[in-house]
Amino acid sequence: MADATSVRPRLSSGLVPRRQAWAHRLVISPTVLSIVVLGLYPLLFILAAAFSDSTLGKPFRDWVGTENFELVLADGDIVASFARTVLYALAISIVSVILGVVIALSLERATRSGSVVRTVLLLPLITPPVVVGTLWKLVFNPGGGLLDTLLRGVGVEGASVAPLSSTFWALPAIGLADVWQWTPLITLLVYAALLTQDGAVTEAAALDGAHGFGLFRHITWPAIAGTVAAVFFVRLVIALKVFDLVFIMTSGGPGQASTTTSYVIYQVALKEFDVGRASAITLLFAVIVTLITLPVAALTRKLSHD
Amino acid sequence: MTRPTSALRHRSVLAYAVLGLALLVTLVPLAYLFSVSLMGRDETVSGILFTPDPQWSNWGDVLGSNIPLAIGNSLLSALGGALLTLVIALPGAWAIARFRAGGRTLGATLMSPWLLPPIVAVVPLLTLLRILGLNNTVLGLALVYAFANAPVAVWLLEGFVRRLPIEIEEAATIDGAGSFRTLLSIIAPLLAPSLVAVGIIVAILNYNEFLLATFLTQSADAQTFPVALSLFYGDRTPHFGKIAAASFIGVIPVFAAAVFFQRWLVGGLTGGAVR
Numbered sequence: 206m207a208d209a210t211s212v213r214p215r216l217s218s219g220l221v222p223r224r225q226a227w228a229h230r231l232v233i234s235p236t237v238l239s240i241v242v243l244g245l246y247p248l249l250f251i252l253a254a255a256f257s258d259s260t261l262g263k264p265f266r267d268w269v270g271t272e273n274f275e276l277v278l279a280d281g282d283i284v285a286s287f288a289r290t291v292l293y294a295l296a297i298s299i300v301s302v303i304l305g306v307v308i309a310l311s312l313e314r315a316t317r318s319g320s321v322v323r324t325v326l327l328l329p330l331i332t333p334p335v336v337v338g339t340l341w342k343l344v345f346n347p348g349g350g351l352l353d354t355l356l357r358g359v360g361v362e363g364a365s366v367a368p369l370s371s372t373f374w375a376l377p378a379i380g381l382a383d384v385w386q387w388t389p390l391i392t393l394l395v396y397a398a399l400l401t402q403d404g405a406v407t408e409a410a411a412l413d414g415a416h417g418f419g420l421f422r423h424i425t426w427p428a429i430a431g432t433v434a435a436v437f438f439v440r441l442v443i444a445l446k447v448f449d450l451v452f453i454m455t456s457g458g459p460g461q462a463s464t465t466t467s468y469v470i471y472q473v474a475l476k477e478f479d480v481g482r483a484s485a486i487t488l489l490f491a492v493i494v495t496l497i498t499l500p501v502a503a504l505t506r507k508l509s510h511d
Numbered sequence: 512m513t514r515p516t517s518a519l520r521h522r523s524v525l526a527y528a529v530l531g532l533a534l535l536v537t538l539v540p541l542a543y544l545f546s547v548s549l550m551g552r553d554e555t556v557s558g559i560l561f562t563p564d565p566q567w568s569n570w571g572d573v574l575g576s577n578i579p580l581a582i583g584n585s586l587l588s589a590l591g592g593a594l595l596t597l598v599i600a601l602p603g604a605w606a607i608a609r610f611r612a613g614g615r616t617l618g619a620t621l622m623s624p625w626l627l628p629p630i631v632a633v634v635p636l637l638t639l640l641r642i643l644g645l646n647n648t649v650l651g652l653a654l655v656y657a658f659a660n661a662p663v664a665v666w667l668l669e670g671f672v673r674r675l676p677i678e679i680e681e682a683a684t685i686d687g688a689g690s691f692r693t694l695l696s697i698i699a700p701l702l703a704p705s706l707v708a709v710g711i712i713v714a715i716l717n718y719n720e721f722l723l724a725t726f727l728t729q730s731a732d733a734q735t736f737p738v739a740l741s742l743f744y745g746d747r748t749p750h751f752g753k754i755a756a757a758s759f760i761g762v763i764p765v766f767a768a769a770v771f772f773q774r775w776l777v778g779g780l781t782g783g784a785v786r
Binding site: 225228229230231232233235236237238239240242243244246247248250251254261264307308310311312314315320322323324325326327328329331332333334335336339340341343344346348349351353354357385389390392393394396397442445446448449452453466467470471474475480483484487490491494495498 | 523525526527529530533534536537538539540541543544547555556557558559560598599600602603604605606607610612613617620621623624625626627628629630631632633634635636639655657658659661662665689690691694715718719721722726736737740741744751754755758761762765766768769770773774776777780781
């Protein structure tokens, strides 16, 4: 793609001088402004707040050096939230990507399924996360929710099922809602990649006797691997930021069982008003996000250039 | 495209089975939400799946509450924000695709704010809106949405711009059209379907957004739908039937948009590969 454009005569080179260059700068300026207002300005604020004693009402009261970071790293609950969030995000992303790829492959194979099926499958993706949280909260409602009623129906009696108030099941239950919401995006993007592959190659391979898993591994997978890696990256970043579902479904509980880092930052900044410490958590989390996503981003680049 | 082999037919049965299951898992929770929206207070905790006596009054009560106003606010901020995003992003995407404006730095930094949880960013944005006198207003929220989604829109639109034949622009330049003229009378009309697609995606993102809206619109008359819905839990004994009804009513605009703009939505998300 990049090669194709670079061999073309570019409008900016040579003939059209200064006036045009200024016009280009003007044309790009709204985009730059948006990065400054929504990217650079908050980032500088967070940096300054992380190294100062900052409350919600009075930011930057005193420079305190690395005190905020020391407090955060000494706080077992916060460090535990980092580990919990990373494990959650990895698990959720792997599950969503596998499901998304399987559904996309089925969608391609089932040639008679039309746009109605695609639209229905997309619905969770466009449902507001607050509604998704509400929906699954109702499903998991211990006194007569869908899950409880169905389990009772097949004869599982005894202790009522209350995943959202169980230390073990609360996070997986949020994860289920998360998978339900975001798998459609993966399905759609992988399906698009499947449609752009060369049908003739698949035909030829099938005629040569490739079928089943062999056909998938040698023909289909190489064609979609780049896309799959890219959607895994996107999915991972979205899962690492999970907030709305936690807020609606469990408020981080029971205890700290479903407190993800986004929720910790929310509690510290907007409930305890300690913007300095919240900024320090955000920056430390930024380092973790970078460390986790860099290999995935590198893999994506490698797979899509092969 | 004849595929007579029984193995292939066997696999297509499997494919239909997977799709059937996926449709079921997608639809059952939504159907359950609808079913709960018609239940009375006691029925929601009694372990039934359908109510024998639909309480349409739940829907009536929700329509008489602040939910319709909140949906209106959501629509305004979502559509206003999306329009502004397009105004910001179209020139940016064009300049990046055609002239490599901003070079590698811009390309690399474009999406980086997206990597982080936006919670602390709420604080400086709130300060900024307060200075501008736009906190607790739908206009202020729309402005924040417009800027917040501009990078995504640039990123999506850039691919569409690259696919336009450059010869048309070259011809326009030779005929004496300047940058703005080319952008307005050549690029914008040619990209119209893509602009609609990206606009819908951004508008849905805005409509569904919760975190920024909670803090930037705290007054009741500026609250958006997700914020108003989250406040339904504030009651000591929440009425699940009404919460479900409010959820369902609030989802109708996005679902209607999805059905109506299905082609554009899917095309926009997949760079035009699926229609």
